Amino acid sequence: MSIKVALAGNPNSGKTTLFNALTGSNQFVGNWPGVTVEKKEGKLKGHKDVALMDLPGIYSLSPYTLEEVVARNYLINERPDAIINIVDGTNIERNLYLSTQIMELGIPVIMAVNMLDVLEKRGDKIHINKLSEKLGCEVVEISALKGTGIRDLANKAVKLAESKKKNTVVHKFANEVEEVIDETKGLLSADIPEEQKRFFAIKLLERDEKIREIMRTVPDVSKQIDKLEKAFDDDTESIITNERYVYISSIIKDCVTKAKSDKLTASDKIDRIVTNRILALPIFAVVMCIVYYISVTTVGTWATDWTNDGVFGDGFHLFGIGTAQYEEDLDKWADENVFSTELEQIAEKAVKENVAGAEEVKDAIADKDFGAFEEAYGSYNDAFDEKGLNMDEALGDAIDEEGEFTGPDTSEYGVWVPGIPVLVGNGLEAIHCNDFLTGLIIDGIIAGVGAVLGFVPQMLVLFIFLAFLESCGYMSRVAFIMDRIFRKFGLSGKAFIPILIGTGCGVPGLMATRTIENDRDRKMSLMTTTFIPCGAKLPIIALIAAALFNGAWWVAPSAYFLGMFAIITSGIILKKTKLFAGEPAPFVMELPAYHWPTVGTVLRSMWERGWSFIKKAGTIILLSSIVVWLGSHFGNTGSGFGYSSDMELADSVLGSIGNVVKWIFAPLGFNDATATVATIMGLVAKEEVVGVFGVLDFEGMLPVAGYAFLAFNLLCAPCFAAMGAIKREMNNSKWFWIAIGYMTCFAYLTALVIYQIGGLIVGETGFGIFTIIAILVVIGFLYLLFRPSKENN
Ligand SMILES: Nc1nc2c(ncn2[C@@H]2O[C@H](COP(=O)(O)OP(=O)(O)OP(=O)(O)O)[C@@H](O)[C@H]2O)c(=O)[nH]1
Ligand SMILES: [Mg+2]
Known part of the structure; x- marks a missing residue:
């Protein structure tokens, strides 16, 4: 039993x-x-x-x-x-x-x-x-x-x-009400057990429609309802509600003693500031800026660099011992062996001839920054070579035949822990593993899964912040503040709660829309909630911020506010259409008192969310990495279809697919097979976008194009899991496709505007047909945003 x-x-x-x-x-x-x-x-x-x-x-x-x-x-x-x-x-x-x-x-x-x-x-x-x-x-x-x-x-x-001691009701309402309840109880059929009769009688009197559906036989109680309503001159639901409160206040006096205090509680004092009409929004903006700045740019990057370059890279010094000495020696070595006037001249020439990456190379040499130089050399040496500018000659002995720098060896300092690829690589070499398997394991699986796992520390930092903000009570204030603003546009602040949850993961965020009673408002929330960057989109943001914007602080928060902008403007635009028009449902939200969350609660919540990402890395991401690697190493070898260890992307299966569809993204600035493949794989799981760049090399994109790429990937259809959730929650295929279509269009047009107009401003793109289209998109958007609502007409 x-x-x-x-x-x-x-x-x-x-x-x-x-x-x-x-x-x-x-x-x-x-x-x-x-x-x-x-x-x-x-x-x-x-x-x-x-x-x-x-x-x-x-x-x-x-x-x-x-x-x-x-x-x-x-x-x-x-x-x-x-x-x-x-x-x-x-x-x-x-x-x-x-x-x-x-x-x-x-x-x-x-x-x-x-x-x-x-x-x-x-x-x-x-x-x-x-x-x-x-x-x-x-x-x-x-x-x-x-x-x-x-x-x-x-x-x-x-x-x-x-x-099995059945609860018997001891409270009594006013006599007239009790009489009618007793009468109604008498009308109920015998299949309702005695102890439940009071409940069903009251619900019938309250005209509860849903209760009728679960009763086998529904007696006619209209006479009883009339009788009660006449006697009290009110509707039955209010009469009974009132009776309950009368009863409660009759007992509460005896049961509760409150400590006397007319002082404002600490919570009230905090609320005076954080929900203040003028300060509330700026405070929220600052809070989210700090959260994203710390997770992506500072603590997060530090931890992510360590996992990416250390654990999933060459290796790292245990406890950092030896790092300082190594760096000092490396700088000294680079000064003596790398940075020569000859090299400087080559860089200057390259700048004059407009060779790709020339500025970066020149700056690195001028700053005597070996790290930056090494990176720029890796990316642009081929471009230099093509123009007949030979850096290798100038570098002389500083570089070996394989193009590796011959500087001091890190492993001779402190306790050197080799990275996973190095360890596995040595292991595979020892057992004479063939080229194909070695490539698949090291460059496919470890690089792909590692690229995603490398971002887990950043996600964990974000999740700690979210857990804290959620459990201390601040997030409910945000919903309250947003309600005040949303209401002006006919939206309800309730729609904000799914967004807050969606910052962790879209799936529970979408499920949270169930608290929205109005069906149209709920559909609208399902269409827009995943615009907010979830944990899995964080790596894309971090990747772009680091690779194209030098880790600028504003990139990560801007992604969050872009999502927010998409949600709010979509809400306003959609609400003005016939499909979604209507008064917002009242949003009554009591503000729970602030409290310090326990460390356990915060850590548990962080782990709960983080763990699901780690599990994903071991399953979906692993599979996708294998697919991407195979797809990029099988293709036209020149002598028919087959495997080649140094297949050019353009000849590979994946590259061919990318090349066929990449024109779609050309107006957005990423007319490039890798970015296209990354975007497609992003539909499987958003982390896969960086996974693809882990397997396929990241080719230097220009910043505005990179930002457009980011915007598109953040706003377009979410991952499979979230799409499944939208389908489930909509419970209707037509609406599911409307939602996916809407998001994708919104993402495409946003990215188009960013690339065309942004590019024009910074001089990355010229004026052309797409510039005109982008301007028309902006005008259309402003019109939809500011036109009078259908309701008012
Ligand atoms: N100070 C204090 N806070 C508590 C206690 N129990 C719960 N809380 C806090 O109250 C908040 C709500 O807790 P939940 O357990 O999510 O409440 P719930 O009843 O499941 O809420 P719903 O799922 O929305 O119905 C959380 O921030 C908890 O940390 C308690 O005994 N003392
Ligand atoms: Mg609960």
């Missing part, structure tokens, strides 16, 4: 926190209402046969949104053996409204008053014995976050479920 215990309560009351603590699972917790949108089952620790069910939060048993229906249907149809009604102790009055309804379900109930730690800090006191007496069920106090009292609660809940 197995026992089912369900957790039911208001949104943001701590159900999932309690669920995680009692089952040892790791479900998503956030400090805003509506985090959980699906039911989740787990095994209660220490009780073999007890299953615990986490449900989405609900304010009442009259559901309005999809996830509320999930919770109510579970309670009514599946009838768990007991309900733990979790109540936010800091908001007890509002929470009890749901409790009075849960008591009517005829299922054993135990009440858990949560947030004991906060109550204690404030000096408020809840008299649980009195509360228990008045409500007619057992009441315990807990802190789900700190773990206080939760074991006791679990044991009591299990005992209660085993005892």
